[in-house]
Amino acid sequence: MKGGEPHLDAILMSLMTALNEGLMINVYQRDTDDFYTGYVKALGNNAVILATYNDAGIADGSVWLNFAAIAQVEFAGVDLDDMQFRISVAESEHFLSLAGQEKPLKFDATNDLLGQLVTQVQASQQVVMVILADDDAYLEGQVVAVGKDHFQFNVFNKFNFTDKREMTVDYSDVLVVEFQGLDLRQETALVSKRDTLKHVKSALIPNDGQLGNIFSEAMVTGKMLAVMPKGNEDQFFVGTVKALNADTVVLSLKDMAAQFGGYVAIRLPEIQSVTTASDYLQTVKFYAQWDVDHDFTQQPVLNADREFDSSDDLIQGLVASAAAFSRVIRIRVADTDEHLLGYPAQLTATGFVMNLVNEEAGEQVPVRFDAVLELAFGHIYAYLQEALDHRE
Secondary structure, eight states, X not given: OTTOOHHHHHHHHHHHHHHHHTOOEEEEETTXXXXXXXEEEEEOSSEEEEEEEOTTSOEEEEXXXXXXXXXXXXXXXXXXXXXXXXXXXXXXTTOOOOTTTSOOOOOXXXXXXXXXXXXXXXXXXXXXXXXXXXXXXXXXXXEEEEOSSEEEEEEOOTTOTTOOEEEEEEGXXXXXXXXXXXXXXXXXXXXXXXXXXXXXXXXXXXXXXXXXXXXXXXXXXXXXXXXXETTOTTOOEEEEEEEXXXXXXXXXXXXXXXXXXXXXXXXXXXXXXXXXXXXXXXXXHHHHHHHHHTXXXXXXXXXXXXXXXXXXXXXXXXXXXXXXXXXXXXXXXXXXXXXXXXXXXXXXXXXXXXXXXXXXXXXXXXXXXXXXXXXXXXXXXXXXXHHHHHOO
16 A cells, blocks of 8 residues: 555554554545444455444444545544444343344455455345445345456345346445345345235325325224425335324334334424335335344334324424423424424423534524424434433
């Protein structure tokens, strides 16, 4: 690496320090806000392999990163301190994890890491996620053949089962490969049944004022839905209906791995559309069944069995409950795109005060009940925030 680009020299030195001293690091990528947190497991001459943790502090698979994809390496800071705390909570509270249950891949740092990685995942047929240079797409699928400087990749699209592609990928084009971890383990199980998967046409119902009927029926049948809020194309909720009145619906959510993801209350006029059938809903249902079969349905500190009284003013009742028990909630308020995270307090007949947390700790924001458009609560990140605020 002598005489290399100064930026790459600095990254290599940082990664060597992290490897030699066993330090947890954040690795920030170029051209995206995404970053990985974990420990260096293997360091090659042009790439690194990290054992990674997810945002809940759970050991969750690994990633191969080309140095060219790395913007910076961080050794210390509030983010890493918080992550160390989350990891300690995840371990002490026995959060569900595949750590130790997956056969680890083996790497020789003196040889090309990517070649070793694709050879091993081809042999095991496990699904991996690949990011290529000059392509914004996250490609998931299986390596089906390995050459000297390229591999054949069979793409699987969990959002659209008709999207069947096989592509030749040059090693030199690969920026990131995620492997192992919960959702890729589930996707591997799903892909093993790809010959039996039947594409379903997406059934999307725009909000024309009739969504109450859809939610009412889904509440009786327990049908899983995808709900798209207005004004945010990137975000949607998947879950089942737990409560409904003329103004608001409460959903019990599924996260990316179909585990219980807390609850959200949404005002009906704030919903763009509801999807009642799609390939992605089929995927989530498959993952949910996998979770049941493997005792992975919810983290032990969460309550997926809450009951709600639909006759109440749902938003006001939920805020009052959170205030009474000092629970963290996340709300979206009218006339702003921002979400507020914190503890509600000082309730009156018409509103309350949000005591914000994290960077905004100490800030108090008055909020009217009728200005709350969306309220999320009872999820793992709320639990971890409460644990963080109550630690000694």
